[in-house]
Amino acid sequence: MTSAALRGRAWKLLEMVTTPLLPSDYLDLVSPLRAGADLRGRVEAVHRETGDAATVVIRPGRSWRGHTAGQYVRIGVDVDGRRLWRAYSLTSPTDRPDGRITITVKAVPDGKVSNHLVHRVAPGTLVRLDQPTGDFVLPRARPTKVLYLTAGSGITPVMGMLRDTEVDDAVMVHCAPRPQDVIFRDELRGLAAAGKLRLTEVHTDTAGRLDVARLGDLVPDWAERETWACGPAGLLDAVEEHWAGHGVRERLHTERFRPRVVAGADDDGGGGEVTFSTTGRTVAADGATPLLDVGEEAGVLMPSGCRMGICFGCVTPLRAGAVRDLRTGEITEAEPGVLIQTCVSAAAGPCDIER
Known part of the structure; x- marks a missing residue:
């Protein structure tokens, strides 16, 4: 009898012994991150970034196929007895030496998963993972001049790019209410001090919202740059209109965390x-x-x-x-x-x- 046949008979005997569960169910308890199991990850650390944002370090299972900087991952988290799925941008470089991945989450009002991950999840917690996806990424042929235009948690996919790929001439305009609300503030300022990034912070509590029509005051050559923009819907709507109005829409790449809602479709007239x-x-x-x-x-x-x-x-x-x-x-x-x-x-x- 071949070794494959022997393994098959042994597995069938195990199935008889473990019924109604399967042997794989017990293997999942012993080695949940093993190859062949449903893709999971183990939370290994949670690092505070701001008062309402944190980076979650996850050791993915062996079936993890790796990601491209700028992509996102769907994560399944058990909250109050319910498994809820959300998508978060990957903020770790693609070649992190220890093989871990990170997501950086900003807690939003009434957000069950975001508040759980920022304030309550503990190291050792197992989460479900999907393989990474998304096309908000840099092209293989790196552009010479790049503009990153972000606001709030919209900085997260761009941070993955900054950590992964160095561009010859990179400019970032980032909007946040106050200096202490800038996610990755110390790291961004370190990149700027090292000459790897030209950084402009717009603190909206004091300076007001960014007027995209006056972007040229901050970045005179914005129209010449390949631009990656991510942030609230209002900002992205204005950016898309501005780029299209100047005939350079093809140089703009956007990532939305929520779908664009048509005017009037989000009122309370239905239900x-x-x-x-x-x-x-x-x-x-x-x-x-x-x-x-x-x-x-x-x-x-x-x-x-x-x-x-x-x-x-x-x-x-x-x-x-x-x-x-x-x-x-x-x-x-x-x-x-x-x-x-x-x-x-x-x-x-x-x-x-x-x-």
Whole structure:
């Protein structure tokens, strides 16, 4: 008998002994980061960056395939007995010697996962991981002149780029309410002092919001630079309009943490009673909250991905009623075979979601 056949028989005997669990279930308890297991990571440290932001150091499992600077990773965290998934930019260089990865998280009001990761997660905690994804990355042929335009936690994917790749002529304009709110402040200022980055901080509590129309006062040659911009929707809307108006839209690369919401589509004029027919739960929802968030808040196991309407990981059948696409304002009514993206759809009256 071949060794493969012997291993197969041994595994079947183990399955008989461990029923109703599988041998792999016990292996997961002993070695959760092993090759072949569902991809997990172990939190090894949490480093405070600002009063409301922290860097989480994670040892990924052996199935981790590595990332490109600027990409993000989906992370599954158990919070109050529920597994919730969120996407965060990777802030570690691609060749970190110890093989660890980092995400840097800013706690947002009422953010279940962000507050848990910033204020409560402990070293040793196991989290679920997906493989990294995203195209907010530098090209293989590095541009000679780069502008990084960021605000708030929008600095996180750019920090991954700065730590990973040195550009000959790099300029950064970063916006934060106060100096102490600048994530990675000491490291950024160190890069500037070493001549590796020209840094301008805009402190909005005292200077007001960045007027993109006057960007030339800070960066006279902005139109000549390949630009990577990440931050709140208002900033990115203004940036995209400004670049398009000057005929250089192709030089702008943006990353949004939330989908662009069409004017008027995020008001409270819609809403209704949402039934999750598979689990038998019914809750009231407004016309502005994505059905994905509504379901998670109700304790319904909701599939999700990018939470931006890009990856279609949240697609779910709409059994009855109607929903509004928050990006376009378009109304979709239920009929046989209709699927909706719960991360960018809100209730437009009573509706029934097959979850």
